[in-house]
Amino acid sequence: MNKKEHWKPGNMLYPIPAVMVSCGSVEKSNIITIAWAGTICSNPAMVSISIKKERYSYNIIKENKEFVINLVTKDLVRQTDFCGVRSGKDIDKFKEMKLTPIKGQKVNAPIIDQSPLNIECIVKEIIPLGSHDMFLAEVVNVTVDKRYMDDKGKFHLNKSDLIAYSHGEYFRLGEKLGKFGYSVKKKINRR
């Protein structure tokens, strides 16, 4: 009996981030929610986001060559969903979603104040792939909310209640299963 079934090719890499990408300027801004996003290089720190040509943010980011990735928490999930299905052609998403735009440190695009972590990016290359164009970008600044910083200056991102997107649904992160490298750590002899 075959317990496997073969499907046609499709997008099934999950869970993935669902991040709010802000662009434009504080005066004329937009937000687009992106799930086709990822880290592509450690040094220099680089990310990619993929956007359909029809999307309102596509031309803004193509012209300005910059954007901000804003991480998303449980308290921002409704805004995240809304910014993924509605177009900035018709509405001011910052105003509609009661989000606060603050000018980025290294880019003109606004960061979303309510997000625990903002990643300012400069576009290096745009690669057309089909339905989507991929924007390769270098990270030029990271802004963090001091709320998640401890006395020793250590940042606890995983206390901010980040969400993940998986196969059409948004989830909180749940039970912690281990730290990177735990499988090969030697046990301390406590005798």
Place this chain on the structure above:
Amino acid sequence: MNKKEHWKPGNMLYPIPAVMVSCGSVEKSNIITIAWAGTICSNPAMVSISIKKERYSYNIIKENKEFVINLVTKDLVRQTDFCGVRSGKDIDKFKEMKLTPIKGQKVNAPIIDQSPLNIECIVKEIIPLGSHDMFLAEVVNVTVDKRYMDDKGKFHLNKSDLIAYSHGEYFRLGEKLGKFGYSVKKKINRR
């Protein structure tokens, strides 16, 4: 009082998938765990993975021009961590981790039988970025475990207990917060 702090550029896009990427052949295979992975195009379905040149799998994938992304569940987290920190130069990771290689449907690379979903990929382009090279690949087949398929042929990926990786830690997915589009759905009048 400024509640924000500016950091130097870094990789802070989280949560992200931590997937086991298998390569080579059933006879001579390897597994490398990748967190720098993402979907980059819907049509054609495309993904990217970024790998350091020093990694054992780098040359295998560069030469064979194919790999398999195997999604990871709670029961596979130890194997996932191990395959991210140990090198296939020294060990047979399938054997060591008691994982079963099965030849892919459209590629020679093995899929990991224990994974709920396997994404077979053909490399289209390799882009050097710095510490990592990015492999752009087209999805050519998806294999799913029938265990998560219901009577009507609907696949319930989110019942497979997928894990996410965030800022150095592995997590189960937790509370479900909503479906894509829920923020603009009209409420049904139940009066």
